[in-house]
Amino acid sequence: MLHGEGNIGLDVGEKKKIGLLAFREPRRDRTFYHTEVLSQEGDLREAAANLFAAIRRLDALNLDLIVAEAIPEIGLGRAIMDRLRRAGQEGEKDNP
Numbered sequence: 302m303l304h305g306e307g308n309i310g311l312d313v314g315e316k317k318k319i320g321l322l323a324f325r326e327p328r329r330d331r332t333f334y335h336t337e338v339l340s341q342e343g344d345l346r347e348a349a350a351n352l353f354a355a356i357r358r359l360d361a362l363n364l365d366l367i368v369a370e371a372i373p374e375i376g377l378g379r380a381i382m383d384r385l386r387r388a389g390q391e392g393e394k395d396n397p
Contacts, residue, residue, distance in 0.1 A: 317365035317366055318334040318362070318363070318364045318365050318366075319333050319334055319364060319365060319366045319367070319368060320333055320334055320335045320336070320337070320359040320362060320364040320366070320367045320368070321333040321335070321336040321337070321367075321368050321369075321370070322337050322339070322355060322356065322359060322367055322368070322369040322370065322385075323336055323337065323338045323339065323370050324338075324339050324340065324343065324348060324370050324371075324372045325338065325339075325340060325341065325342075325343045326338050326341055327370075333368070334362070334364060335358075335359065335362055335364070337355035337356075337358055337359055338355075339351045339352060339355055339372075339381075345372070345373075345375075345376055345377040345378050345381070346377060348372065348377070348378075348381060349377045349380065349381055352381060352384065356388065369385045369388075369389070372385075
């Protein structure tokens, strides 16, 4: 299941395996089971080229949740965000 970074959730149960799909190298202290970086330099073309392979790698890890960072919605960024939103909607249908 893919969720946007702006979503807030609370789970008091067992620890979940959470993956991060990051536009650039994350600066946060949050710990994720695995992180995929779309572009070290923040290049939208590189991010677009790496998007599907990164999603497949995260999906192959059988994570409980994939958190996707927002990407600037300019140029290719619009297409990337559109695909991420659709992936999130597909994940919600698979895991009601």
